[in-house]
Amino acid sequence: MSRSLTAISAGVCALFSPLVFAAAPFVVKDIRVEGMQRTDAGTVFNYLPIKVGDKVDDAAVSRAIKTLYATGFFKDVRIEVDKEVLVVVVDERPAISQIAFSGNKEFDSENLLKGLKEVGIAESRTFDRSQLERAEQEIKRLYLTKSFYSASVKTTVSPQERNRVAINFEITEGDEAKIKSIRILGAKAFKEKQLLGLMNLEETGSWYDLFQDDKYSKQKLQGDIEEVRSWYMDRGYINFNVESSQVSITPDKKDVYISLTISEGEQYKLSSIRLAGDLVVPEKDLRKLVKIKRGDIYSRAKINDISKALADRLSNDGYAFANVNASPDVDDKKKEVALTFFVDPGRRVxxxxxxxxxxxxxxxxxxxxxxxxxxxxxxxxxxxxxxxxxxxxxxxxxxxxxxxxxxxxxxxxxxxxxxxxxRSTGTLSAGVGYSQTDKFVLNGSISQTNLFGTGNAASITISNGSTARTLAGSFTDPYWTKDGVSRSFDLAQKMVDSQSTSIGRYATHTDSGGVRFGIPISLNDTIFLGESFDRTRISIYDDSPQQYKDFVEKFGPTNTTLSSSVAWANDTRDSSVTPTSGIYQQLGLEVATPPMDLRYTRLTYQIQHFTPIASGYALMLSGQMGSVQAYGGQGVPFYKNYYAGGIGSLRTFKDNSLGPRVHDASGNETSQSLGGTRRALATAELFFPVPGMKEKNAAMRMSAFIDAGSLWGASGANNTYAHSTDIRVGAGFALSWTSPIGPLSFSFGKPLVKKPGDQTQSLQFQIGSVF
CATH class of the missing domain: 3.10.20.310 (membrane protein fhac)
Incomplete structure (x- = not known):
């Protein structure tokens, strides 16, 4: 059988050479596909623009070849004519059966595969050798994002059966390039060191290498330039400009040098501030939000904040889409800016x-x-x-x-x-905690703060330490009534043995239960009412303080208490976890009433005031006062006393070690604390980001603190022995971290004011939740 041939090879000839058709145009009676190995013939028929019954000529054949070649499935495409049968002969590209990597440590293979997929190379796809260079460049680009400038890639393609290939990328990562030097040239108004402190990028070799960001990134450098620009714009340098930024890498590709050349310009001040436009609310109300005045230094940040505050004020009256634009009129001769806020309230909605x-x-x-x-x-x-x-x-x-x-x-x-x-509101946990009071504590809990999607909370907690063992359960309905009155139930069993502490030795076993109601009286204020009952069995030892023995002798080893409580709480903090602004305060009164054994009152007050200082910085001033006093001829139970010392009260002093002390049989003062019925604590604490961690981390904060406190008061069987203690003061640094293993608190400091015999601790810490 003779065959008339029209053959065009895929490539330049297929696309651009004129077609010489060996036969006159004819009607296709059949189509046959040859050369297929993996691809189904139906794929060719699907893309082929010629169908049985079509009349074809040289132009139609040329279009068909270009269309099939454009699919990317074939290295070569030819069309032959066997009488009135169109024969499509293809040479398939191989398929990629496997992609492997070797030498990669910084990136796992999965991430590298994702990057290659974006440039068209993936397992099961058609292999195109021209894409290998793009693949190598993509791998190098990924390594460049992490400062591996000397990374190299060698590619090996191995043919396999059934027209497939396996590709292996052999990666030599090399060393990370570190920033050796960052210079800012042209700074006059501010020190270069101060400006460098604004940047995320840092020079290598700092003392906190673990946290520093000493790897170059173009995106991070642009962000740092904007930080420096904002710094100047917020301080009146409205013509500030970065004239050039140069980044150079040493020949061995290990060190990066960055140089910024800036032009500061002159500092400008405000000559006037006006409000214009449609002032739909009283101008005096808007003026209160303009926290700048004539003569102030121009600040872009303050102006943006004022524009937002004005728009928010309008939105409080229904103008949801209010727009406020600040328009500066610059006088370059006087170095002044006349500022106008144009108000467009839009429609009320x-x-x-x-x-x-x-x-x-x-x-x-x-x-x-x-x-x-x-x-x-x-x-x-x-x-x-x-x-x-x-x-x-x-x-x-x-x-x-x-x-x-x-x-x-x-x-x-x-x-x-x-x-x-x-978020996941159900918790089933078991773990180990540690504190310098309880030592190792085994604890477990099961809790659900959104029970069956109702918002109700329930929990059961068990802890077992050398000082205290606790079994507790609670249930809270935050909306017991539609008005937002909450109701809570608590049951607990607690056993305490003070032998391993700084407190005079005793042991108690307490069973307790109570109910509490929270009544909101405003958006930020709540009144709490509660009633509780507890039964306490006391164990006294030969080495127990005489005051404890006297109490048990007068009131017996078992006491019951029925107490009523009322409290007021006010909370305007911006966060209950890591607050930076606002006030929290609570005033509470507990009264143990007849007909039960003990009769006393406990009055407490606590306040925390947070003030933002700068981004990531906040100052907290806090105070606590407490007083417990017996009435009706009773004595204050010694196990209801206040204690001081340690994390949570007065850092740098040993846990519960301060206050009146136990005297031995000879009248000599020992190191054991009796506690007191009056306590006052005060703290000033500056919170700031962890050095080297530029990005905000809500789970970790550092602080510098000063703690002061005093513990005094009368207690005992007849309130006959009174003690007083002078003020103690400690200062240092603290770290708090909500870690994967639980809450962690560290403090390191020194006492500033102490007395002979005080037990101090420079390093104090607590890991896990200790009950």
Whole structure:
């Protein structure tokens, strides 16, 4: 059988050479595919633009060849004519059966495979040798992002059966390039060292190498340049400019040198501040939010904050889409700026619907009952922000966002989407904690803070330490009533043995139970009412203090207490975990009442005041005062005394070691503490980021602290022995970390004011939750 041939090879000839068709145009009666090994013939028929019954000529054949070649499946495509049968002859590209890597340590193979997939190379895909160079460049690019500038890649392609290939990338990573030097040239108003401190990138060799960021990144350098620019713009240098940024790498590709040349310009001040536009709220209300005045240094950050504050104030009156633009009029001769805030309130809008999204387990009502922005009412940004905080405080969600969307077909309505991301609220845990008081503590707990999606909380906790053993259970319904009154039940059994502590020796076994109610009286204020009962059995030893023996002799080894409590709490902090602003305070009174054995009152007050200093920095001033006093001829139970010393009260002094001390039979003072009925503590603490950790880490904070405190008062069977103690003061540094193994607290410091006989500890720590 003779065959008329039209053959065009894939490549340049296939695309550009004129086609010489060996036969006159004809009608295709059949199509045959040859040369297929892996690819199904149906793939060719699917892409082939010629069908049986079509009349073909040289142009149609040329288009068919180009179309099949463009699929990327074939190295070569030819079309032959056997009488009236069209024969498509293909030479398939091999398929990639395997991609392997060797020598890679910085990146795992999975990440490298993802990078190669983006440039078209992946297992089971068609192999194109021209893509290998792109693949090698992509691998090198990944290593460049981590400062491996000397990384090299060698590729080996191994043919396999059934027209397949295996590709191996042999990677030589080399050494990481470290930033050897960063220079900022042209700085006059500020010291170069001060400006370098603003940057995330750092020179290698600092004392905190573990945390430093000494690897070059173009993106990070651009971010650092913007940090420096913002620094100048916030201090009046409105013409600041980075004239050049140069990055050079040594020939061995191990060291990076960075040089920035800046032009500071002159410092400008404000000559006037005006409000213009449609002031739909009283101007005096808006003026209160303008925290700058004539003569102040121009600050871009302050101006942006004021623009946002003005827009937020308008949104509180329903102007959800208010826009405030600050327009500076610069006088270069006088080095002054006349500033005008143009106010465009837009339309006043109402909230149409509030939609709760993302709550797969939690009931809608758990979210909705925290909202103080209601449907069919004026939009109020302040109420939305407060609602967001209230939802976050439930502890049931790891993220809460609120979005406003215009209602289609209206100009004065919006829908609010409250999107929540549920966190795991059920916990079953067992572990080991350690404190310098209880030593090693075995503990376990099972808790659920969102029981069956209702927002109710329940828990059972067991702990076993050398000083205390506890079995406790609790249940809380935060919305016992629709008005937000909460109700809590507590049951506990606690055994204490003070033998291994700094306290005079005794042991108690206490069974207790109680109920508490929380009554909200405003957005930030709550009144708590409670009633509790406890029964305590006391064990006294030969070496116990005489005061303890006297108490047991008068009141017996077993005592019962019925106590009523009332407390007021106010919380305006921006976070309950890592606050930086706001105030928390609590005032409480507990009264042990007849007809039970013990009668006493306990009055406590606590306050914390947080003030933001700068980004990542906050100052906390706190104070605590407590007083317990017997009445009706009774004595204060010694196991109800206050103690001081250690983490949580007065750092740099040994746990519970301060206050009145036990005297031996000869009247000599021992090292054991009796505690006291009056206690006062005060702390000033500056929180700041961990050195070297530039990015905010909510789980870890450092601080510099000064603790001061005093413990005194009368106690015993007849309140007959009174003791007083002078003020002690300690100072140092602290680290708190919510680690994967549990809460961790470290403090290191020295006493500033102490007395002879005081037991001090420079390093104090606690790992895990100790009950």
């Amino acid at each position: 109402y909230v149409n619907r509030i939609n709760v999204l993302g709550n797969a387990k939690t009931r809608d009502e758990v979210v909705r009952r925290e909202l103080i922005q209601f449907e069919n009412s004026l939009f109020d940004r302040q109420k939305l922000d407060e609602s967001k905080k209230r939802i976050e405080r439930t502890g049931n969600f790891s993220d809460v966002t609120m979005d406003t969307l215009p209602v289609e077909g209206t100009t004065d309505q919006v829908d609010v989407n409250v999107s929540v991301k549920e």
